[in-house]
Amino acid sequence: MASRIPQLQSKVTQASQVVAKNGGSYYKLLLEQNRHYIQEPPTIEKCQSLAKQLFYTRLASIPLRYNSFLKDLDYVKNIVKNRHDLNIEDVGIGALFGLECFAWFWGGEIVGRGFTFTGYYV
Structure with missing residues (x-):
């Protein structure tokens, strides 16, 4: 893990150089393209x-x-x-939707705690 820190630092340095070089022109282009929204x-x-x-x-x-x-x-x-008229596809879509809602809630809880797994034994 420690050997990857210099690699990460070099990638961050490269990214910051690209932003420093092209950031101003991107900002000007963005403002020019959206001029009609500016009051x-x-x-x-x-x-x-x-x-x-x-x-x-x-x-x-x-x-x-x-x-x-x-x-x-x-x-x-x-x-x-009319649940007796439901087919397996509709039930599966509902189950996937519920699972996705639970996953977003669970992920939000982890992010809200600062990416810590407090109270969980992993």
Whole structure:
């Protein structure tokens, strides 16, 4: 493991040199390509105004998202009510979805603890 540290350091050095050499031109290109999103003049008041617009726009979208959630919930209720009509493919997709949710939760817990396996005997 210790022998890999110099290799890792050289890779990091190479990557930082590439970023230092090409970072400025990439930044300018990115700003030029997205010029239509930039508000002029770039003042604090304009930023605060845009933040308020974003907040209230998202607040106004809650009823639409709530209605969509209710439709999805009705769909799930209908599936549970008619579960005898399910085939093995639908059950497998549901099981994989549940497994994926569990895996994301478990991975998030590990990342949140700083990549430590506290309480687990590995």
